[in-house]
Amino acid sequence: xxxxxxxxAIQAVLxxxxxxxxxxIAAGAALAAxxxxxxxxxxxxxxxxxxxxxxxxxxxxxxxxxxxxxxxLVVLVALWVPAVWLLEPNVNADDTRVLxxxxxxxxxxxxxxxxxxxxxGFNCERCHGPGLTGGQNxxxxxxxxxxxxxxxxxxxxxxxxxxxxSEGRQGTDMPSWSVRFAGAxxxxxxxxxxxxILFLNRNIPEESNICINPPQPGATPSPTASxxxxx
Ligand code: HEC
Numbered sequence: 001x002x003x004x005x006x007x008x009a010i011q012a013v014l015x016x017x018x019x020x021x022x023x024x025i026a027a028g029a030a031l032a033a034x035x036x037x038x039x040x041x042x043x044x045x046x047x048x049x050x051x052x053x054x055x056x057x058x059x060x061x062x063x064x065x066x067x068x069x070x071x072x073l074v075v076l077v078a079l080w081v082p083a084v085w086l087l088e089p090n091v092n093a094d095d096t097r098v099l100x101x102x103x104x105x106x107x108x109x110x111x112x113x114x115x116x117x118x119x120x121g122f123n124c125e126r127c128h129g130p131g132l133t134g135g136q137n138x139x140x141x142x143x144x145x146x147x148x149x150x151x152x153x154x155x156x157x158x159x160x161x162x163x164x165x166s167e168g169r170q171g172t173d174m175p176s177w178s179v180r181f182a183g184a185x186x187x188x189x190x191x192x193x194x195x196x197i198l199f200l201n202r203n204i205p206e207e208s209n210i211c212i213n214p215p216q217p218g219a220t221p222s223p224t225a226s227x228x229x230x231x
Contacts, residue, residue, distance in 0.1 A: 011090070014086060021075070021076060021079055103191065104199045107193045107195050110189060110196070112124075113125065113126070122177070122184070124149075127174075129146065132148070132197075133148050133149075139172070146174075149200065152201060153197075153204050153211035154208050154209070156210070158211050166190055177189075177190065198211055
């Protein structure tokens with residue numbers, strides 16, 4: 001949060017500096033235009049055929065004018081480039097946030113029943129329950145419990161979640177969803193589901209959240225991990 005506040009202070013200063021520069025340049029241009037009296041040419045000679053500026057003009061006023069505008073442009077670019085460089089990380093972070101939010105929303109719609117209004121729906125809720133809080137399904141004429149996905153980050157890492165959704169679980173009623181495994185979803189849809197599941201699990205404390213805090217290689221797997229058949 002302090003970083004954000006600090007950056008927005010820098011932003012405010014930069015915006016102030018840049019707008020001051022723009023105002024100064026505009027005022028300068030307006031003054032210069034006012035000072036120069038408009039002359040109407042006596043003869044109607046086309047612009048391209050009129051004589052060019054005289055040598056004394058070229059050597060003093062025109063040269064100085066060119067130098068002045070050169071300096072103005074250099075100063076403008078010298079302010080502009082660092083301003084973009086300073087603001088760009090924030091712009092990118094904001095864009096990323098918007099994209100992730102949209103992905104989470106699509107993931108939420110995928111888990112809900114497909115209807116006329118919700119064309120994205122694949123109805124994970126049918127087994128995993130409303131809000132994916134856990135449910136039941138009839139499998140091999142037995143009622144089987146279906147896991148709560150709001151706590152799945154206590155049991156599975158991100159890779160395991162993606163593998164489970166993509167490949168399903170053999171010997172259970174969890175189907176495979178990825179087109180790579182005879183399912184109906186592309187990688188974007190599975191990624192949206194993952195983002196939604198991570199969003200649902202965002203309040204699980206970091207110590208027990210193996211999605212954001214995966215066990216180090218070599219560490220013993222958590223005893224609560226649900227059985228995942230090796231492929
Ligand atoms: C036909 C019922 C059914 C549907 C539909 C279904 N699942 Fe499952 N899912 C299961 C069952 C049953 C399990 C537990 C499998 C096991 O015991 O290993 C499971 C397990 C999972 C797991 C692993 C959970 C854990 O704690 O190990 C994830 C993640 C998952 N499902 C995601 C999804 C998503 C996303 C969808 C929708 C695209 C979906 N499931 C649709 C039945 C279903």
